[in-house]
Amino acid sequence: MNQDRPNVVVIVADTFRRDHLGAYGNGSIRTPHLDAFAQQSVVFDNHVISSFPTMPARADILTGTFSYTHMGWEPLPRHLATLPQVLSRAGYTTMGIVDTPFFVRNGFGYDRGFDDFIWVRGQGDDTRPEERSDMRSTWRSEEDRMVARTMTEAERWLERHHDENFFLYVDTWDPHEPWDAPDYYTAQYRENYTGESINYPCYGKWEDAGLTEDDVNLSHAGYCGEVTMVDFWIGRLLAKLDALGLRENTLVFFTSDHGFYFGEHCYFGKAEWVHEPEASVTEDSSVPEWLTESWLLTVQRSPLYKELTNIPLMVRGPGLEPGRRAAMTTAPDIAPTILELAGLAGLPGTMSGESFQEVLAGTEEEHREFVVSSWPLYLAEGEITTAVDSKPRRIADYMPITVTTPERAVILGGPDDEPELYDLTGDPGQGRNVWGERSGEGEALCERAISFLEDVGTPEAYLAPRRKALEAWGTPKRKSA
Structure with missing residues (x-):
């Protein structure tokens, strides 16, 4: 093993809200590990x-x-270099262990570059309820849960490969729904709990779906129980690193992909979604090929507020002084950072993220001025019909993007959608849209975001609707009104 190069472990827990961790100020949800x-x-x-x-x-x-600038929910493009691919070529043993069910299904190819890869099957998804129910019928104890099986697989792999230079990527779909941790976890977050559950969200406005506030609270208790369960099993994996004597020469990243709404902004879920696998596109529609085969086809206009966009990132490693950083970072920056920390000079030409190694080291305080968060950008025209109610629905072709700074957040959709601007210092819950009062400030931030999107190669066709939105809702129109 090359002692000069650190091992790397990346742990991803799906749907893990930042504000549900004690380390980020939550005093009621138990995440001790x-x-x-x-x-x-x-x-x-x-x-x-x-x-x-x-x-x-x-x-x-x-x-x-x-x-989001160049692909949708589709197979990983072959021309893109991957982090495990680069590390493998540099002599690392690279391993992926996941239970998130979409990595290799239907030829998606997200295992590309790993020397070996384990898909811990059983999570299923909303298109395969039989897989999900079949696995759950075998559960007898907590060790049968998916996060437990995935972290245990990772522990076993470490036992076999701890004396090599390795990159280990571990990805669990928990605490994603369904929220079905053992009752003793859920009971920690619901008084007089007797086993009742609502394991699935309505994916829309909870009141419109006929749910009560207590229904949402019950589901949130189930989610919090899963958060605590995930914490326990990640703790097991971290303890295994210590047992194998790996702490001093191993970088460990913990993060998530997004959060979730539990009643905030009237949503319960992460989108306005009509769950209809048999939805069809009308003949006169024009849509990307990947969209017709994706569940995103039936997602309606769904803005990304902070409950979705704010996620945890923690990094432990040799030579890194523990502490907090206010610098803005985002997921595409993780791979360049790992490559720099591993001493691999020169990023692959396809990577557009930027290393935040100097922020980790404490030699720089800032990294990005803002971050753009977005659904996949695409152009589509037409309608879909569903068997749910036979109601034609316009395909949502202008999904709003969110631009976040430490002090502001702006949501920009298409020409027909008034933008939203929030002052995060005085309104952290994003409850009062101040675009009408500060449209100039919002415009300036949007224009900087569009310039950034240009710089990373976003097709102009995807940017044009955003420009038209600024023309329609910007300062000149207001002055002439």
């Missing part, structure tokens, strides 16, 4: 998502690109 890890780590207070949701976010991490 990740809180202890935070005490040993550099903790980033302004780590914000780029691509949304699940697989676009993984593409960001694995390729160091802003995937």
Whole structure:
């Protein structure tokens, strides 16, 4: 083993809200192992998502690109270099262990570059309920849960390969729904709990779906229980690193892909979604090929507020002084940072993220002025029809982007959608849109974001609707009104 190069472990827990960790100020949800890890780590207070949701976010991490600018929910493009591929060529043993169900299904190829790869099957997804129910029928104890099986696989792999230079990527879909941790976890967050559950969100406005506030609170208790369970099993994996004597020469990253709404902004879920696998596109529609085969086809206009965009990032490693960082970072920056910390000079030409190694070292205080968070950008025209209610629905072709600074957040959609601007210092919950009062400030931030998108190669066709939105809602129109 090359003692001059650190081992690298990346742990991703899906749908893990930053504000549900004790290390980020939550005093009621129990996350003792990740809180202890935070005490040993550099903790980033302004780590914000780029691509949304699940697989676009993984593409960001694995390729160091802003995937929302060039791809959708689709197979990983072959021309993109991947982090495990670069590390493998440099002599690292690279391993991926995941239970998130989309990495290799349907030829997606997110295992590319790993020397070996284990898909811990059983999570299923909303298109394969039979897989999900079949696995759950075998559960007898906590050790049968998916996060437990995934972290145990990672422990076993470490036992076999701890004396090599390795890159280990571990990805669990928990605490994503369904929220079905053992009852003793959920009971910690619901008084007089007797086993009742609502394991799935309505993916829309909870009141419109006929749910009560107590229904949402019950689901949130289930989610919090899963958060605590995930914390326990990640703690097991971290303890295994210590047992194998790996702490002093191993970089460990912990992060997530996005958060979730539990009633905030009236949403319960992460999008306005009509769950209809048999939805069809009308004949006169024009849509990207990948969209017709994706669940994103039936997602309606869904803005990204902070409950979705703010996620944890903690990094522990040799030579890193524990502490907190206010610098803004995002997922495409992770791969370039790891490559620099591993001493591999020169990024692959396809990577557009930027290393935050100097922020980790404490020699720089700032990294990015802002972060753009977005669904995959695409152009589409037409309608879909669903068997749910036979109601035609316009394809949402102008999904809003969110631009975040430490003090502001602006949401910009298409020409028909009034932008939203929030002062995060005085309104951290994003409850009062001040675009009408400060449109000039919002415009300036949007224009900087569009310039950034140009710089990373976003096709002009995707930017044109944003420019038209600024023309329609910007200062000149208001002055002439």
